[in-house]
Amino acid sequence: MLDDREVERLEVEAVNSARTRQPLYTARQKVFPKLASGRFRQFKWLIMLITLGIYYLTPWLRWDRGPYAPDQAVLLDIANRRFYFFAIEIWPQEFFYVAGLLVMAGIGLFLVTSTVGRAWCGYTCPQTVWVDLFLVVERGIEGDRNARIKLDGAPWSFDKLWKRTAKHAIWLVIAVATGGAWIFYFADAPTLLGAFVTGQAAPVAYITVAILTATTYAFGGLMREQVCTYMCPWPRIQAAMLDENSLTVTYNDWRGEPRSRHAKKAAAEGLSVGDCVDCNACVAVCPMGIDIRDGQQLECITCALCIDACDSVMDKIGKERGLISYATLADYQSNMAVATDPVTTAIDPKRVRDDEGKLNAAIAHFRLGRIFRPRTFVYAGAWSLIGFALLFALLSRDRLEVNVLHDRNPQLVRLSDGSIRNGYTVKLLNMVPEPRNFELSIEGLPGAAMSVVGMDLPESRSITVEAEPDKLKTIRVYVRQPRENLADGQSFKFIVVDKAGSETDSYVAKFNVPEAGR
Numbered sequence: 001m002l003d004d005r006e007v008e009r010l011e012v013e014a015v016n017s018a019r020t021r022q023p024l025y026t027a028r029q030k031v032f033p034k035l036a037s038g039r040f041r042q043f044k045w046l047i048m049l050i051t052l053g054i055y056y057l058t059p060w061l062r063w064d065r066g067p068y069a070p071d072q073a074v075l076l077d078i079a080n081r082r083f084y085f086f087a088i089e090i091w092p093q094e095f096f097y098v099a100g101l102l103v104m105a106g107i108g109l110f111l112v113t114s115t116v117g118r119a120w121c122g123y124t125c126p127q128t129v130w131v132d133l134f135l136v137v138e139r140g141i142e143g144d145r146n147a148r149i150k151l152d153g154a155p156w157s158f159d160k161l162w163k164r165t166a167k168h169a170i171w172l173v174i175a176v177a178t179g180g181a182w183i184f185y186f187a188d189a190p191t192l193l194g195a196f197v198t199g200q201a202a203p204v205a206y207i208t209v210a211i212l213t214a215t216t217y218a219f220g221g222l223m224r225e226q227v228c229t230y231m232c233p234w235p236r237i238q239a240a241m242l243d244e245n246s247l248t249v250t251y252n253d254w255r256g257e258p259r260s261r262h263a264k265k266a267a268a269e270g271l272s273v274g275d276c277v278d279c280n281a282c283v284a285v286c287p288m289g290i291d292i293r294d295g296q297q298l299e300c301i302t303c304a305l306c307i308d309a310c311d312s313v314m315d316k317i318g319k320e321r322g323l324i325s326y327a328t329l330a331d332y333q334s335n336m337a338v339a340t341d342p343v344t345t346a347i348d349p350k351r352v353r354d355d356e357g358k359l360n361a362a363i364a365h366f367r368l369g370r371i372f373r374p375r376t377f378v379y380a381g382a383w384s385l386i387g388f389a390l391l392f393a394l395l396s397r398d399r400l401e402v403n404v405l406h407d408r409n410p411q412l413v414r415l416s417d418g419s420i421r422n423g424y425t426v427k428l429l430n431m432v433p434e435p436r437n438f439e440l441s442i443e444g445l446p447g448a449a450m451s452v453v454g455m456d457l458p459e460s461r462s463i464t465v466e467a468e469p470d471k472l473k474t475i476r477v478y479v480r481q482p483r484e485n486l487a488d489g490q491s492f493k494f495i496v497v498d499k500a501g502s503e504t505d506s507y508v509a510k511f512n513v514p515e516a517g518r
């Protein structure tokens with residue numbers, strides 16, 4: 001165990017300190033986050049690998065849909081107006097599934113934020129993930145915090161020039177790969193890659209990659225924390241979703257204050273000191289350039305790296321971990337009430353410790369039960385409800401649709417034998433990627449029969465229509481009813497049945513007769 005005097009103290013100022021907040025239009029002060037190590041950093045590495053892996057590799061996954069559909073597992077085929085997601089194929093009229101998923105994502109974000117604060121910002125937001133990736137490159141070339149600060153302040157030399165050139169070159173490669181991966185979601189990835197590198201791709205592909213390359217490079221490499229602080233609306237919105245039982249990264253000043261760099265000396269002098277040794281490790285690792293000890297701040301993305309930094313300091317000086325921790329406002333306030341001297345209203349660290357120097361029993365710790373409260377039940381309920389509704393709709397949806405348009409002009413034709421003929425445009429939608437034979441029949445309309453324009457078949461009440469895979473089949477149909485069966489206000493059904501399966505659909509149509517037609 002180290003004496004608190006042996007803990008390394010870092011000379012670092014919070015550039016975004018709540019105490020010294022800068023006016024809006026001042027030059028950015030650079031942030032040089034130190035590499036943190038600990039459980040939250042490990043977890044963030046894992047999330048980074050998963051999210052980047054999903055983003056870059058998904059367009060290259062194949063999914064066999066047979067010879068009539070693309071074999072890319074996830075494909076937004078704008079030209080043919082289809083969205084493929086593994087075994088699911090979404091047609092334009094079914095886009096409510098995607099809308100439903102977006103609503104679920106929104107409610108899921110509410111649920112997560114009300115429960116564990118800005119976990120989205122701290123772990124999975126693309127801005128966070130790409131900044132982390134760019135920082136990996138920066139640290140790999142320029143070194144950790146101190147080396148980067150030194151290099152930044154050094155005059156231009158060969159060493160600085162090659163390091164800066166290499167860093168920006170790799171950033172640009174990442175940015176191009178990021179923009180490139182995006183366009184692969186919209187066309188067959190191997191084909192598009194070949195066309196792209198040989199200059200054969202559509203101009204929109206090059207424009208999209210150029211825009212995404214520029215934004216990735218600028219947001220991830222140059223602007224970093226400014227995107228979260230100044231451009232993103234989420235920090236402002238999330239405040240409405242937090243309550244006193246939401247978990248947020250908290251500096252527990254009820255045990256940390258009064259902070260001291262010379263705790264042993266202060267204690268020997270009879271002064272009461274808290275656990276914070278004012279080493280600034282938490283400030284040095286913060287990618288947002290803030291000091292969590294200033295309290296909750298809009299800039300904090302709850303990445304928890306300051307928890308890792310502080311925990312390792314607490315380990316070194318033999319104190320309990322958790323001086324900075326995920327805590328609820330309710331627990332924090334309760335612990336502050338324990339720590340505050342009622343007379344002086346100052347924090348007295350002795351009040352939170354027992355005779356053995358351990359945190360006493362009055363100190364509240366997070367309990368899992370706090371997550372379950374009306375707000376989270378409502379969010380979880382709405383999320384599940386929409387999820388089940390979408391799943392049910394997906395599993396029970398038809399892959400066959402029939403639509404019918406009655407001829408407007410003429411509405412009817414009287415034939416030489418006195419029978420009446422009506423014309424219809426019948427649209428058969430085959431929504432599976434394989435050819436199908438449909439039986440089209442009419443139900444009702446006594447004595448009537450139909451014929452299909454362009455098909456040399458005798459009149460019948462039922463015909464077979466071949467439909468191409470994944471296509472709309474349009475046919476012109478004449479329905480004729482003998483004179484003796486004519487009646488006013490007749491309607492009947494076109495019924496379509498998949499001959500190889502059980503799928504069926506129908507459409508109720510009207511049969512027009514002349515006013516005094518019989």
Ligand code: SF4
Nearest residue numbers: 286300301303304306
């Ligand atoms: S204060 Fe802590 S949790 Fe918040 S952004 Fe900085 S390091 Fe992350």
Ligand code: SF4
Nearest residue numbers: 276277279280282310
């Ligand atoms: S809160 Fe922890 S990491 Fe931050 S200065 Fe105090 S002891 Fe160091």
